[in-house]
Each structure stands twice: as C-alpha cells, then as structure tokens.
Amino acid sequence: MSSLASPKFTLFHGAVVNPVNLHHYDAHPHALLCVDAYGDIAWIEEHVPDALVQDVMAKRGLLDSTDVSLIQLKKSEFLMPGFIDTHTHAPQVPNMGAGQQYELLDWLEHVTFPMEKRFEDVKFARETYKAAIRRVIDCGTTTCCYYATLHVEATKILADIIHEYGQRAFVGKCNMNRNCPHDYIEPSTEASIAGTHDVISHIQRLPSLPTPSEHPHADASQLVHPILTPRFAISSTPDLLSALSAIAHGDSSLRIQTHISENVHEIEFTKSLFPECKTYADVYDKYGLLRHNTVLAHAVHLEEEEMEVVRQRGSGISHCPTSNFNLTSGVCKVGELLDRGIKVGLGTDVSGGFSPSILTAIQHASIASKVVSFTPKPDHHPKHKPHFANNALPVSALLHLATLGGAHVCDLGSRVGSFAPGKAFDALVVSVSSRAGNPAIWGVEVDEALGIERGLAGHGGEDHLKRMVEAFMFCGDDRNILRVYVQGRVIGGREWKRD
Ligand SMILES: [Zn+2]
Structure with missing residues (x-):
C-alpha cells in the first residue's frame, strides 16, 4: 500500500456520548471507537484508559500505522452522534x-x-x-x-x-x-x-x-x-x-x-x-x-x-x-x-x-x-x-x-442516531472549551483553573462528562461544533477547511 493511501481505519479515543433510549444515555470518558474505510463503525471499546490504547489496538490487529489514523480527543471535547x-x-x-x-x-x-x-x-x-x-x-x-x-x-x-x-x-x-x-x-x-x-x-x-x-x-x-x-x-x-x-x-x-x-x-x-x-x-x-x-x-x-x-x-x-x-x-x-x-x-x-x-x-x-x-x-x-x-x-x-x-x-434507526458496530459514523466532535469562542459556555479549563469540581467523580469522570453534555445542549451553538462527520467523512464544522 502507498504511504499516501487513506487509512483503512480511523480511531477516536476520548469521551464518547451515546444515546440509548429516552431514559438513558451512555457517557464514556475514555472510549475507543473504530471507523472503517467505508465510514461505518467497526467496533467500540467503552473503557480504554490512555495507557491501554496501544494494547487494544494490538488486540484488534491495528498496529500497522499505514492502516490506522488515531484521533485523540482533548479533555474539553467529546464525540456524539450527529x-x-x-x-x-x-x-x-x-x-x-x-x-x-x-x-x-x-x-x-x-x-x-x-x-x-x-x-x-x-x-x-x-x-x-x-x-x-x-x-x-x-x-x-x-x-x-x-x-x-x-x-x-x-x-x-x-x-x-x-x-x-x-x-x-x-x-x-x-x-x-x-x-x-x-x-x-x-x-x-x-x-x-x-x-x-x-x-x-x-x-x-x-x-x-x-x-x-x-x-x-x-x-x-x-x-x-x-x-x-x-x-x-x-x-x-x-x-x-x-x-x-x-x-x-x-x-x-x-x-x-x-x-x-x-x-x-x-x-x-x-x-x-x-x-x-x-x-x-x-x-x-x-x-x-x-x-x-x-x-x-x-x-x-x-x-x-x-x-x-x-x-x-x-x-x-x-x-x-x-x-x-x-x-x-x-x-x-x-x-x-x-x-x-x-x-x-x-x-x-x-x-x-x-x-x-x-x-x-x-x-x-x-x-x-x-x-x-x-x-x-x-x-x-x-x-x-x-x-x-x-x-x-x-x-x-x-x-x-x-x-x-x-x-x-425517518426510518433510519438501524443506520444512524447512535453509535454501534455496523451503523454509519455520522458524528460531531464537540468542544466545551472557552477557546471555542461561545461566551455562554463556561469552559472546562476555567473550572480547572478555579478548582470548581463538577460531579462526584471530579474532572474526567462520567458525571463530569454529563455536565459537559448538558452545558452544550443548553448553552452551545455552532462555535462548539468542531467537526461534522457523515458516513465517516468530515463535511463541516469550525475546523473543516473550506476550499
Ligand atoms: Zn414546516
């Protein structure tokens, strides 16, 4: 394979938010999600601390770097369905x-x-x-x-x-x-x-x-x-x-x-x-x-x-x-x-x-x-x-x-709307950093600087991630949406590069 070829798999490591039903959604602070070359979700591992990312990739047979692109989300970012x-x-x-x-x-x-x-x-x-x-x-x-x-x-x-x-x-x-x-x-x-x-x-x-x-x-x-x-x-x-x-x-x-x-x-x-x-x-x-x-x-x-x-x-x-x-x-x-x-x-x-x-x-x-x-x-x-x-x-x-x-x-429930193996990767990378430029979002880094704890688990835990999700839903706007993916392809968002 040429070194210029697109990777076969794209991995996202970091916070992943996933709706389950009306009563519950998952909020995994350290998940690893794999997207295949066609833009479908290949697999998701829900709990992968930083130190174990390479081990999981090896277990999945993905240590050949020409085949894999690894995207590490920042502390103020999370992935959610579009x-x-x-x-x-x-x-x-x-x-x-x-x-x-x-x-x-x-x-x-x-x-x-x-x-x-x-x-x-x-x-x-x-x-x-x-x-x-x-x-x-x-x-x-x-x-x-x-x-x-x-x-x-x-x-x-x-x-x-x-x-x-x-x-x-x-x-x-x-x-x-x-x-x-x-x-x-x-x-x-x-x-x-x-x-x-x-x-x-x-x-x-x-x-x-x-x-x-x-x-x-x-x-x-x-x-x-x-x-x-x-x-x-x-x-x-x-x-x-x-x-x-x-x-x-x-x-x-x-x-x-x-x-x-x-x-x-x-x-x-x-x-x-x-x-x-x-x-x-x-x-x-x-x-x-x-x-x-x-x-x-x-x-x-x-x-x-x-x-x-x-x-x-x-x-x-x-x-x-x-x-x-x-x-x-x-x-x-x-x-x-x-x-x-x-x-x-x-x-x-x-x-x-x-x-x-x-x-x-x-x-x-x-x-x-x-x-x-x-x-x-x-x-x-x-x-x-x-x-x-x-x-x-x-x-x-x-x-x-x-x-x-x-x-x-719209009769697409088996295809989009949540993250699961076999579904299309239609997703948003969301930032709740103050640097996103939305004055209604009180950024994670401001909390940290002031020593404000959110939730029982503190920074980096599930409660903290849920607090980030709620802040985005009630105070967020397009400035907080860094990348918009449809079928694995980036098609918009603040970081999307226009021609
Ligand atoms: Zn109408």
Missing part, C-alpha cells in the same frame, strides 16, 4: 427572524410564499441553497428532512448541492395545487405528479458512495433520498392525495412528509375541506399516507383518536417547538406522545422556527415540556402512570429526540 432535523424548509432559510407577528396562515401568505416563489429562478435557487445547506451542516445536522418549493429544477439543484456537500438527507418537491397564491401554485394534479416523478428519479440517479457489495443495508451507499411532500392537506386536492398515495404504494421505502395539526385555524380549514373526515389525521389516513415512514410535523393539537391512529400506523412526529412558540401555534404534548409509544424527533421548521440549529430545538423542547407541566389539566385521567406526560423532559429524552428518536422517525 443531529437529525426531521423537519425544515431549505428555501425559507433567508427568512429566519422574519414574520413572527403572524400566525400560520397569514405568515404563509405574507412571508413564506413570496420567498419560495423566487426559486423559479434557478440561479437564485443555486446560490441560496448553497448558503443555506452550509449553515445547516455547520450547525451539526447530519441527517435532514428538507422541503423544497414546488419548482422541479430548483428541487433537483437542492438535492445536487446536498449530495455534493455530503449530508444525509431526504429532499421533497412540495405538492400544492390549491389554496395557494395565483402565481405560486401548481397548475394541475398531473403537473404536480409529473414533477414529483421527475425529482424522484433525478435523486435516485445521484452517484452513490463506495460500499462493500455484501453490506447489510441495501441503501447504505445513498445519502440523499427522495421523500413525498404533500405540503399539507389544505394545499392538496383529493385527486392529488390519491395520486401521491399510488406513488407511495408502489415503493414502501419511499418516505412521506407533511404537516399536521399545527394551528387551530388550519385545523378548522382542513376539516371544512374534507367534511367526510372526522379529524385532520383521518384525511391522511383515508388516502393511505400514514405509514411507518411518514414524518408528521407539529401535531400540536392532536385529538385522542388521532394520536391512536398515528401510533397504530407507526408514523413519526417531528416536534418543532421553536416554530410552535414563534408562530403562536401552541405547545405540543410530547410527553403524552412518548408515553403512548409514538416515535418523536425534533425539527427546526425554518423559518417558522428562527434557528437552523437543533440545539435551539432542544432548548425549546425542554421549555415546552415545562410549560405543559405547569399548565392545569382538570380533565386529565391517564390510563397508565405517565413517565413523560406533564413532566419536564430529562436530558436523556432531549438527547434521544435530537438523535436516535429522529432517526426512527
């Missing part, structure tokens, strides 16, 4: 921070649709999407469910840029053929469906990554996937929903994303358009669009029977608390959804949400759960003792929603 944003709108990134005086339907008319219309200009689309996707990646989002606009060519450009930048993603052209502005609406169901087929086949033809032929995951070599995207029931005629249902049933692996039960006026309007359906969820269920790989954004005001049908169909909810607060939509009762066994992830919902960072969604998900906890519920009689309903979400649950929970929502 964030999964289960709901955002790429064309709305330029609108972040605009329109918070509106509720949903007025905000769409006055803020959102005028911006989205501009993406008929492919040059504008290309430049805007480049800037938008770079920001999303640098915020630590390794998998993202994107809505584009109704434009076929601009949506293909969005998929091309994401593919070029190396992010894992689902990209959908919006289907919207009614109740939209006269100059931003699809002319017919036929045109909407033809454009959908065009975008799907374009994305499926994007070049794949090198992957061993015997890889257990059939789509492991593809990072960018198509996703059916009926914008919401209001903007979709019944024949359009039927045609999308036919496409979905021709390919059970094709994900579906849409909005549900975000705002009370939206719900009333939806019910008036589909009088034969008792609830909002009934509309999607009637057309066969609720299934195991459907991503439903918001679900703020779901009725009891809607929660039950969502659970039965195995669909997932994208909880978008920043957007729900910002557009005065309401507060999603995430704890109740979790207690019912419904899959839940987090979404930024830019630009209903004003931040592209899942960290902001984590912070607002915590606050949303606390708002629910102190809101009186005179008629609430749960059948089972609640774990999460009406309680503040613990750090373990917030971390899970942002990673593994999101992975399950």
Whole structure:
C-alpha cells in the first residue's frame, strides 16, 4: 500500500456520548471507537484508559500505522452522534427572524410564499441553497428532512448541492395545487405528479458512495433520498392525495412528509375541506399516507383518536417547538406522545422556527415540556402512570429526540442516531472549551483553573462528562461544533477547511 493511501481505519479515543433510549444515555470518558474505510463503525471499546490504547489496538490487529489514523480527543471535547432535523424548509432559510407577528396562515401568505416563489429562478435557487445547506451542516445536522418549493429544477439543484456537500438527507418537491397564491401554485394534479416523478428519479440517479457489495443495508451507499411532500392537506386536492398515495404504494421505502395539526385555524380549514373526515389525521389516513415512514410535523393539537391512529400506523412526529412558540401555534404534548409509544424527533421548521440549529430545538423542547407541566389539566385521567406526560423532559429524552428518536422517525434507526458496530459514523466532535469562542459556555479549563469540581467523580469522570453534555445542549451553538462527520467523512464544522 502507498504511504499516501487513506487509512483503512480511523480511531477516536476520548469521551464518547451515546444515546440509548429516552431514559438513558451512555457517557464514556475514555472510549475507543473504530471507523472503517467505508465510514461505518467497526467496533467500540467503552473503557480504554490512555495507557491501554496501544494494547487494544494490538488486540484488534491495528498496529500497522499505514492502516490506522488515531484521533485523540482533548479533555474539553467529546464525540456524539450527529443531529437529525426531521423537519425544515431549505428555501425559507433567508427568512429566519422574519414574520413572527403572524400566525400560520397569514405568515404563509405574507412571508413564506413570496420567498419560495423566487426559486423559479434557478440561479437564485443555486446560490441560496448553497448558503443555506452550509449553515445547516455547520450547525451539526447530519441527517435532514428538507422541503423544497414546488419548482422541479430548483428541487433537483437542492438535492445536487446536498449530495455534493455530503449530508444525509431526504429532499421533497412540495405538492400544492390549491389554496395557494395565483402565481405560486401548481397548475394541475398531473403537473404536480409529473414533477414529483421527475425529482424522484433525478435523486435516485445521484452517484452513490463506495460500499462493500455484501453490506447489510441495501441503501447504505445513498445519502440523499427522495421523500413525498404533500405540503399539507389544505394545499392538496383529493385527486392529488390519491395520486401521491399510488406513488407511495408502489415503493414502501419511499418516505412521506407533511404537516399536521399545527394551528387551530388550519385545523378548522382542513376539516371544512374534507367534511367526510372526522379529524385532520383521518384525511391522511383515508388516502393511505400514514405509514411507518411518514414524518408528521407539529401535531400540536392532536385529538385522542388521532394520536391512536398515528401510533397504530407507526408514523413519526417531528416536534418543532421553536416554530410552535414563534408562530403562536401552541405547545405540543410530547410527553403524552412518548408515553403512548409514538416515535418523536425534533425539527427546526425554518423559518417558522428562527434557528437552523437543533440545539435551539432542544432548548425549546425542554421549555415546552415545562410549560405543559405547569399548565392545569382538570380533565386529565391517564390510563397508565405517565413517565413523560406533564413532566419536564430529562436530558436523556432531549438527547434521544435530537438523535436516535429522529432517526426512527425517518426510518433510519438501524443506520444512524447512535453509535454501534455496523451503523454509519455520522458524528460531531464537540468542544466545551472557552477557546471555542461561545461566551455562554463556561469552559472546562476555567473550572480547572478555579478548582470548581463538577460531579462526584471530579474532572474526567462520567458525571463530569454529563455536565459537559448538558452545558452544550443548553448553552452551545455552532462555535462548539468542531467537526461534522457523515458516513465517516468530515463535511463541516469550525475546523473543516473550506476550499
Ligand atoms: Zn414546516
């Protein structure tokens, strides 16, 4: 092998944070994690003190230095799975921070649709999407469910840029053929469906990554996937929903994303358009669009029977608390959804949400759960003792929603969202040093200098690492994200070198 060849294995030694379930996450201060040449995790040893690294490498047959690159994390750094944003709108990134005086339907008319219309200009689309996707990646989002606009060519450009930048993603052209502005609406169901087929086949033809032929995951070599995207029931005629249902049933692996039960006026309007359906969820269920790989954004005001049908169909909810607060939509009762066994992830919902960072969604998900906890519920009689309903979400649950929970929502739970042998190495190297430049992070080295002990084990122990994780989740931002990995490749972060 040439000395210039890429190493077969990359080892990370240091603190590793790994979500397990809603109640628990692992925090190993001295782990050794091995990534293979294809970007999959080969193995993890959870307790490897500095003095034993060489011994473990020898045991694993990895002492040939041309085969191995060893990355030693600093005391102020830890490795964690990348964030999964289960709901955002790429064309709305330029609108972040605009329109918070509106509720949903007025905000769409006055803020959102005028911006989205501009993406008929492919040059504008290309430049805007480049800037938008770079920001999303640098915020630590390794998998993202994107809505584009109704434009076929601009949506293909969005998929091309994401593919070029190396992010894992689902990209959908919006289907919207009614109740939209006269100059931003699809002319017919036929045109909407033809454009959908065009975008799907374009994305499926994007070049794949090198992957061993015997890889257990059939789509492991593809990072960018198509996703059916009926914008919401209001903007979709019944024949359009039927045609999308036919496409979905021709390919059970094709994900579906849409909005549900975000705002009370939206719900009333939806019910008036589909009088034969008792609830909002009934509309999607009637057309066969609720299934195991459907991503439903918001679900703020779901009725009891809607929660039950969502659970039965195995669909997932994208909880978008920043957007729900910002557009005065309401507060999603995430704890109740979790207690019912419904899959839940987090979404930024830019630009209903004003931040592209899942960290902001984590912070607002915590606050949303606390708002629910102190809101009186005179008629609430749960059948089972609640774990999460009406309680503040613990750090373990917030971390899970942002990673593994999101992975399950977009039907990628066996591939990403946590670290395990055979899963893809989609990861963040996080720094909670003051040198990261974020004034909200009180750095580890400042603690040490002042003799401040965190946790029973002191510096370097599990408690101390958990304290670092909590500080990052509540005070961190993109300055604390040094490197962003997708499928083993560095694609962003502060230390990523731009061309
Ligand atoms: Zn949305």
